[in-house]
Amino acid sequence: MPKILFSFLLTFAFWIVLTGYAVQEIIVGLAIASIVTITTKEFLFHESPKTLLSPLFWLGCVNYLIIFAKEEIIANIKTIILILTGNINPAIIKLPTTIKSSAKKALLADSITLTPGTFTLEIKDALFVHCLNYKKGSNPGAVFEKTIGGIK
Numbered sequence: 001m002p003k004i005l006f007s008f009l010l011t012f013a014f015w016i017v018l019t020g021y022a023v024q025e026i027i028v029g030l031a032i033a034s035i036v037t038i039t040t041k042e043f044l045f046h047e048s049p050k051t052l053l054s055p056l057f058w059l060g061c062v063n064y065l066i067i068f069a070k071e072e073i074i075a076n077i078k079t080i081i082l083i084l085t086g087n088i089n090p091a092i093i094k095l096p097t098t099i100k101s102s103a104k105k106a107l108l109a110d111s112i113t114l115t116p117g118t119f120t121l122e123i124k125d126a127l128f129v130h131c132l133n134y135k136k137g138s139n140p141g142a143v144f145e146k147t148i149g150g151i152k
Helices: 004-017 024-038 053-087 102-114 142-149
Strands: 093-097 119-125 128-130
Touching: 004 024, 053 102, 053 142, 102 119, 102 128, 102 142
Parallel strands: none
Antiparallel strands: 093 128, 119 128
């Protein structure tokens, strides 16, 4: 029950932040939050609510967001240079990962995909990633894997 309540409150709070405090928006928000909670209750939160309320968890998330923003800016600049110079070496590579949690693996794959010049094709024990400019020995997800692995 605490997971369902936490999911509902989180979804409803997100709705309020996006829409405001008008009565009709609150009513619609309650309905939408209920529907989202019911349809996602089995797979949204695998961690316990205690983990989700841990300050270490949230510090890890903030750290991840800062590192992601930095890497995103760097990747955009590098991709622009690659496009303008035409100096590309596309490849599909297999990236082994030590991350076991399926939610964290999905976050890693999304982080790689959202970074320009890379795209995650498949998630298994390893990730299969298409790179716009592959250099032997490089690991496009190393920074993200370390950061995501550190989230408690």
